[in-house]
């Protein structure tokens with residue numbers, strides 16, 4: 261499908277000072293429309309603008325929305341590259357399947373990303389640790405209120421230059437294990453990257469934040485016994501010499517960072533287990549000094565060391581509240597590949613311009 265480009269006649273000033281996350285947007289956006297008759301059509305890049313939607317649009321009433329998140333990185337020699345974008349497009353199709361939204365040819369999705377990032381290349385920041393965050397999203401736009409599978413849909417990509425996640429180095433975070441609310445259940449939408457999962461997470465997130473924690477660690481929705489993931493990150497623990505991460509049982513988001521770290525760890529000869537991990541096992545490993553390190557992993561932060569876990573008002577400190585050697589090594593390896601400082605022997609890098 262051809263992508264029609266209409267350039268803005270009023271380009272914006274690039275932001276000065278700290279970028280933060282998701283505050284500034286580039287000059288354009290990618291848009292395409294879906295109807296059952298025409299399939300996906302009218303792929304276009306147009307000046308960034310507000311959307312005009314019918315007030316009855318499905319997305320506003322029944323939450324038919326999915327999204328992705330990935331970054332474009334500028335390398336030392338000025339090139340621009342993305343990290344495993346095909347994985348994002350494949351995952352978006354899995355999310356679409358779960359929510360009965362129309363799927364997009366994954367290869368075309370990557371082409372759309374490339375074309376869009378190339379047009380916005382001046383927006384990919386150059387400072388250490390910065391990147392252009394890309395947000396593809398897809399939603400139902402049928403203009404009537406009957407509850408039904410979506411027919412009309414829209415897919416967009418918007419982009420935001422973002423700052424280094426850690427202004428002052430990798431600082432360990434405090435995480436609260438949530439024992440009341442649950443984020444997802446098996447058979448539900450936990451494995452889909454959909455806005456609704458975030459809506460369901462807000463209350464626990466707000467409660468944790470009010471108590472001074474950065475995020476919550478979710479437990480499984482049935483027994484509230486097994487750990488699942490942290491906020492918008494997957495989670496891993498180094499217990500003795502085994503790296504343990506919750507298995508993808510259906511209620512956990514299959515992170516691309518998670519998948520990449522597992523591949524790197526196995527490649528380096530570490531023992532990695534994707535399995536059920538109970539809070540009791542974690543408490544026991546902490547009490548007996550076998551819990552060496554813990555970290556969250558996701559596109560935004562890459563790797564986020566966990567310095568403290570709190571469960572039922574008991575605080576458990578991990579690695580003296582400091583970043584562990586393996587956590588640091590994983591951060592260095594992944595960011596090294598993403599910014600083109602470490603050889604990409606896995607073929608994960610997708611050059612743009």
Ligand SMILES: *Cc1c(COP(=O)(O)O)cnc(C)c1O
Pocket residue numbers: 329453489491492493494513514515516517518557558559560
């Ligand atoms: C996006 C996301 C992650 C991390 O996935 P990556 O592909 O590594 O960025 C983890 N958990 C949730 C709930 C997410 O939405």
